[in-house]
Amino acid sequence: MMIILLGAGGQLGREWQHFLERSGEEQYDFIPYSSSDLDITRSDELAAELEKRQADVVINCAAYTNVDGAEKERERARKVNAGAVSQLAELSTVLGFKLIHYSTDYVFPGRAEDRSKYPQGYGEDHPAAPVNFYGQTKWEGEQAIRAKSSNFLVLRVSWLCGAYGANFIKTMLKLGRERKALQVVNDQLGSPTFTSSVVQHSWTLLQGGHTGTFHSTSGGLLTWYDLAKSVFEEEEMEVEVEAVSSDAFPTAARRPRFSKLNTGKIASLPGCEIIDWKEGLRRMLEQL
Numbered sequence: 001m002m003i004i005l006l007g008a009g010g011q012l013g014r015e016w017q018h019f020l021e022r023s024g025e026e027q028y029d030f031i032p033y034s035s036s037d038l039d040i041t042r043s044d045e046l047a048a049e050l051e052k053r054q055a056d057v058v059i060n061c062a063a064y065t066n067v068d069g070a071e072k073e074r075e076r077a078r079k080v081n082a083g084a085v086s087q088l089a090e091l092s093t094v095l096g097f098k099l100i101h102y103s104t105d106y107v108f109p110g111r112a113e114d115r116s117k118y119p120q121g122y123g124e125d126h127p128a129a130p131v132n133f134y135g136q137t138k139w140e141g142e143q144a145i146r147a148k149s150s151n152f153l154v155l156r157v158s159w160l161c162g163a164y165g166a167n168f169i170k171t172m173l174k175l176g177r178e179r180k181a182l183q184v185v186n187d188q189l190g191s192p193t194f195t196s197s198v199v200q201h202s203w204t205l206l207q208g209g210h211t212g213t214f215h216s217t218s219g220g221l222l223t224w225y226d227l228a229k230s231v232f233e234e235e236e237m238e239v240e241v242e243a244v245s246s247d248a249f250p251t252a253a254r255r256p257r258f259s260k261l262n263t264g265k266i267a268s269l270p271g272c273e274i275i276d277w278k279e280g281l282r283r284m285l286e287q288l
């Protein structure tokens, strides 16, 4: 089996690379491409490379993930998150590979009142209504996959965190070392997704021959403030965290007030354990 990994230099890409290098007992070859090896928006190069490699599986971890930046750099964000993904979907049909792709909780409406309406979170089939332009481009990418590929896995994840690359937990650790006090929003609810768990889920779905859309995140519901507090508690760092409302932390892009993903579908499959967010945090901090 030939596995192609796109966006191999990002946080999820690096977790995949680590996993594929480690689990040597499986019979596969894999080629990782960072953004400098292969720009997925260069359509001719992308098509030529995938045709040459005769991939069985293409894992797309490449994305434009700067949520605030996407509000301004609209064309670029759309090209990476929708245009290139649409081409990958077409190629998956023409060249006959399975496409594994990642999307986000930001495709959903994220209304505060949805917390009581959907206590387990948004299901895979809940109507999309992206909260910001990044979310819009990710939704367009998902839709192109459903329209053009018949052999795909789309995993939606939220608040992605892992040992590699940049994420909220690592930002908190960095800021906590530099400052005595921080302000963190306490009115946006969701749950972090740990990269090691996403890779494990994706691998299990691939091995099981599954297709379609799945939600993968940790168990529990919390705010970014709760997450920041727990990071400092676990690390025994004395940092004062002030809970603030989203209004006190203005950003270019709107953020959802509630963006829990319902993981019932993936959790029903053997081998897809949903770990509680605190346990996931502990494991990640140990890995760091």
Ligand SMILES: NC(=O)C1=CN([C@@H]2O[C@H](COP(=O)(O)OP(=O)(O)OC[C@H]3O[C@@H](n4cnc5c(N)ncnc54)[C@H](OP(=O)(O)O)[C@@H]3O)[C@@H](O)[C@H]2O)C=CC1
Pocket: 006, 007, 008, 009, 010, 011, 012, 013, 034, 035, 036, 038, 039, 040, 041, 060, 061, 062, 063, 064, 065, 080, 102, 103, 104, 105, 138, 157, 158, 159, 160, 161, 165, 166
């Ligand atoms: N981070 C998060 O909190 C969340 C992420 N997701 C989704 O999960 C997936 C993985 O995200 P994550 O690993 O955190 O993202 P990162 O930003 O860490 O990594 C994305 C990678 O894509 C690369 N890339 C960007 N543009 C291109 C391009 N045109 N061609 C090739 N590579 C490109 C980047 O390279 P370079 O840095 O050189 O530009 C980077 O290495 C994405 O689909 C994202 O939308 C979903 C929910 C939450």
Ligand SMILES: Cc1cn([C@H]2C[C@H](O)[C@@H](COP(=O)(O)OP(=O)(O)O[C@H]3O[C@@H](C)C(=O)[C@@H](O)[C@H]3O)O2)c(=O)[nH]c1=O
Pocket: 065, 066, 067, 103, 104, 105, 106, 157, 158, 159, 160, 167, 168, 171, 175, 182, 183, 184, 185, 188, 224, 249, 255
């Ligand atoms: C650094 C910082 C952030 N915040 C707030 C801003 C924001 O509402 C929240 C999280 O900050 P981030 O910059 O990590 O947020 P953001 O970049 O929006 O994170 C998102 O990334 C994209 C790619 C996704 O798909 C989402 O699932 C989500 O993980 O915390 C504070 O309140 N205080 C702080 O000191």
